Amino acid sequence: MKDIHAQNSKENYATEPIEQLLDHLKTTTAGLSQTEATKRQAQYGPNMIHHSKQKSQIKAFLKNFISLMAILLWVSGLIAIFTGSVELGIAIWLVNIINGIFSFWQEHKAAKATDSLMAMLPTYTQVFRDGEEQKLNATDLVPGDVFNLQAGNSVPADARLLEATSIQIDQSALTGETVPESKNVKFLPGEGKFSESNLVYAGTTVGAGTAKAVAITTGMQTEFGKIASLTQKQNKETSPLQLELNRLTKQISLIAMGIGVAFFVAAILVVHHPIAQSFIFALGMIVAFIPEGLLPTVTLSLAQGVQRMAKKHALVKDLNSVETLGETTVICSDKTGTLTQNQMTVNNIWLASGVYTISGQGYVNNGTIQRKQQKVDYQTDPDLKQLLTIAAFNNDTTVEYAKDTKKPKILGTPTEAALVILTQKAGFKTSEYLKDNPRLKELPFDSDRKRMTTIHQQGKQLLVAVKGSLSDLLKQCSTIQDHGNIRPITSADQTAINQANRAYATKGLRSLAFAYQTIPYSGKDQLDSLTIDSVEKNLTFVGLTVMADPPRPEIYDAVKKCHNAKIKIIMVTGDSEITAKSIAVKIGITSDKARVVTGSELDQMSTDELKQALKGEIIFARVAPEQKYKIVSTLQTMGQIVASTGDGVNDAPALKKANIGVAMGVTGTDVAKDAADMILTDDNFASIVAAIEEGRTVYSNIQKFLLYIFNSNVPEAIPSVLFLLSRGLIPLPLTVLQILVVDLGTDMLPALGLGAEQPEPGIMNQAPRSRNSHLLDKHLILTAFAWYGAFASLVSTLAYFFVNFENGWPAQHLLSSGIGYNRATTMTLAAIIFCQIAAALNCRSKYTSVLKLGLFSNHRIWAGIVFEVLLLAILVYTPGIQEVFNTAPLQVRDWIFLFIVPIPIFLIEELRKLIVRYRHPQTA
Structure with a gap:
């Protein structure tokens, strides 16, 4: 079958005569036959958005076992086996396996929590088949189908209107524009994308009115589908944390291998060990410098961050996204529904008799109307009562308040909903008034005259209630209501009205004008003669909302x-320039000096011009989906870490391209959620800030973990250095098995406790970390090796020689075997462990006193400390295990010494932090 789309473009769909369009679509106003529809279903497929091909679960599972750090763990396990420690080698591999399973499970759970199929297309549509209206599943719709639309329906396909009565379409999911678009059969180009007056688009919603339309494109061929397709083509870049961990793994591998080679050569040349024995000795040193606990600790730190963020209404789909949030330098934020409530609210009324203010924002009716800070009773104010009467009567929207939902359900348009809420705040009894003043006729809104009129019976006369745009309504008025009196409208009145309107417009506010007239009522036969031309003239102007x-x-x-966190916010919206800038200035995103760039201007800008503009205060308005993508891409080429927020289909490509895509969970489209890395379950922009704080905390905690594990590397290596420097006269104060006890046993739980550390004070008053900074930086290395490591090395070495001194050294040679030697190595091991107890507490903060954080506030660290002491006791006193790990029972005085060791180390570090805070107050 020939593709009926091949000869048409979007412009042709909107502009060509309807008869010609129907001919191209090979259909009629009565719709398709079922036979023809079946053929087209075979050709075009179901009317649905196809998701990008999901990753293989097997590949997703295996990737957790082939990362650089995972490979390093496999190798370290193999090394342990080569050194004769088969049990610990297997233990290392089990850690890798458990960690891989845990990582996969965490990501699988996050994916499940956010895995929602497209729900924006309606389930059923009223379609004409074989000349009869039928209720069909929207997925069965094909090009050429004719279908009906009414208020509350979602539009199932891109379509051309055949008939329309007061139809208004909420296109915010596509455009970001808050105000619904009025549509009609006649073509008008409109302003911006998706603004053709006679075309409706899949995924949008009918706010008011009714229509009959013919489907021109379905499924992935719709504008909705094209954006989804663009999103799916984007490959997600490797997260900064993944890149940093890869870099860190390479660094650690090179350090460990370098040290291993150096010790291998030294063992041969200095100690004169055989090659095989020297090789095993060198492998032991490599094991000592491989942080076997890094991968599980990083994963668990990220997982804990995910859990904490979930409690703060931020659902993260990928673990690595947690830390990326902490690096965010720019947030590209949509306006509607993200920064604003997406709830139109009347906040002022302008009448000839004065200006009124309305309290209470959003779709909440617990507010008041005030004038000069005094509550106004509309019953005693004839001008206000007349405006409220028109607002209530000339209105097709209802607001339903459900007990189980915080946000009321709007059946109609946001603008009319705002008027409904206004009348409710005033206490206006709409239903009672309508009983006495029934609506007899409606002259629907259309985009040509931009007015809507309803006609009501008031006893022996008719009330003609009119609302619309000021520019179109004011010229139809010959009189004005002022303090209850009707007088001719003057040029001074018109000037005052227009000046007030311009003042509101410059603040980004939208005005709606109200007018009326009364005419004698002679019976229902009169209604046919009441046309637009006859009743929408010589009106009495009342005022503006x-x-x-x-x-x-x-x-x-x-x-x-x-x-404060040095994060730049850039508003990127489909709304107007005035509204966008007004909101941005009002909420403090930018100053009044910010430059506003429209979508059309953006198209004309070169990449260099855009980069220059992005360096200053800037707002983007009237932008299309591909333009949001361009903005995010350009920021990334400038070295920025970009978080892009949004809820509409138009946001999806930018969400996918951004380092962090943030979708709205309540109002967000499923296309946006699918493309995002994080979903806000409360649609609250403030949740992003909390998530960024968590991201920064996760990175800080990973550095604390690294500091903690690397400081034990020095006392683990010093015994081997002593062995080499003494040419073997000093027996190894620490065996390879005992090294692995520290790395895989006693260090693990306190390290995990550091991963759960709360944010340090002032973490959100710092600039995002530089892309040139790294997890393993000079400060961390110096602190770990030259400060913490030096203390631990000194203490553990002294402990080793202290036991040997009790055994007769130096008068007797150092023992290289037996109970005395085992007790000496046990004391060395125990000294390192108790030094690590102090290190676990010291590493909780970089500059802040641990006493200020609360010495016992991190229960996980103390649980880890208790665990490592108990594990040491098991190794020291359990027969059988003693032989495996070369340990021996310690004496009471040994334990007294060990329990005293952490105190001076902790206090010395507290003193250092105090000095740093004194010299650099900004760190406090």
């Missing part, structure tokens, strides 16, 4: 925190 989509209440504090 001024409305806006209010910012979220918590957004102000969230924006302030971002600025």
Whole structure:
């Protein structure tokens, strides 16, 4: 079958005569036959959005076992087996296996929690088949099908309108524009993408009115589908943490191999060991410098971050995204529904008699109307009562308040919903008034005259209630209501009205004008003669309602925190320039000096011009999906770590391209959620700030872990250095098995406790870390090796020689075997472990006093400390295990010495932190 789309473009669909379009689509206004529809279903497939091919579960599982750090663990296990420690070699491999399974399970759970199929297309559509209207599943829709639309329906396909009555379409999922688009059969190009007056698009929603339309494209051929396809083509870049861990693994591998080679050569040349024995000795040193606990600790730190973020309404789909959040330097944020509530609210009323303010924002009716800070009773204010009457009567929207939901259900348009809420705040009894003043006729809104009129019976006369845009309505008015009196409208009145309207517009507020007239009523036969031309003239102007989509209440504090954290926020919206800048300035994203760049201007900008513009304060308005993608891409080429927020289909490509895509969980489309790395379950921008704080904390905690495990490498290596320097006269104070006891046994739980450490004070007052900074930096190496490591080495070496001194050294040679030697190595091992107890507490903060954090506030660290002491006791006193690990029972005075060791180490470090805080107050 020939593709009926081949000869048409989107422009042709909108502009060609309807008869010609129907001919191209090979259909009629009565729809397709079932036979023809079946053929087209075979050709075009189901009307649904196809998801990108999911990754193989087997590959997803195996990737957890072939990362660089995982390979290093496999190798370290193999080395342990080569050194004769088969049990510990197997233990290392088991750690790798358990960690891999855990990582896979965490990511699998996160994916399950966010795995939702497309729900934006309606389940059923009223379609004409074989000349009869039928209720069909929307997935069965094909090009050429004719279907009906009414308020509350989702549009099932891109379509051309055949008939329309007061139809308004909420296109915010595609455009980001808050105000619904009025549509009609006549073609008008409109402003911006998706604004053709006679075309409706899949995934949008009917806010008001009814229509009949013919489907022109379905499934992946719709604009909705094209954006989804663009999103699926984007490959997710490797996260900064993954890159950093890969780099760290290479560094550790080179260090461990370098030390191993050096010790291998030294063992041969200095101690004159045989090659085989020297090789095993060198392998032991490599094992000592491989942080076997790094991968599980990093994974668990990330997993704990995911769990904490979930409690703060941020659902992370990929573990590595947690840390990437902490590096974020720029947030590209949509406006509607993200920074604002997506709830139009009337906040001012302008009447000839005065200006009124309305309290309470959003779709909440617990507010008041005030004038000069005094509550107003509409019953005593004729001008206000007349405006409220028109707002209530000339309205097709209802607001339903469900007990189990915080947000009321709107059946209609946001603009009319704002008017409904306004009348409710005033206490206006709409239903009672309508009983006495029934609607007899409606002259629907259309985009040509931009007005809507309803006609109501008021006894022996008719009330003609009109609302619309000021520019179109004011010229139809000859009089004005002022303090209850009707007088001719003057040029001074018109100037005052227009000046007020312009003042509101510059603040990003939208106005709606109201007017009316009364005419004698002679009976229902009169209604046919009441046309637009006859009743929408010589009207009495009443006033303006001024409305806006209010910012979220918590957004102000969230924006302030971002600025303190040196994170730039760039608004990228489909809304108008004035509205975008007004909101951005109001909530503090930018100053009034910010440059506003529209989508059309962005198209004309070169990459260099865009980069230059992005360096300053900037707002993007009236942008299309591919333009959001361009902005994010350009920021990334400038070295920025970009988080892009959004909820609409139009946001999906940018969400996928960004380092962190953040979708809204409540109002967000499933395409956006599918593309995002993180979903906000409360649609709260403030949750992003909390998530960024968690991300920074995770990175900080990983560095604390590295500091903790590397400081034990020095006392693990010093015994071998003593053995070499003495040319073998000093027997090894620590065996390879005992080294692995520290690395895989006693160090693990305190390290995991460091991964659960709470954010340090002031972490959100620092700039995001530089891309040139690394986990293993000079400060960490110096602190681990030259400070913590030096203390532990000194203490453990002294402990070794102290036991030997008790055994007769130096008068007698150092023992190389027997109970005395085993007790000496046990004391060395125990000294390292108790030094690590102090290190675990010291590593909890970089500059802040642990006493300020709360000495016992991190229960996991103390649980780890208790565990390592118990493990040491088991190794020391359990027969059978003593032989395997070359340990021997310690005496009471040994334990007294060991329990005293952590105290001076802890206090000395507290003194160092105090000196640093004194010299550098900004670190406090």
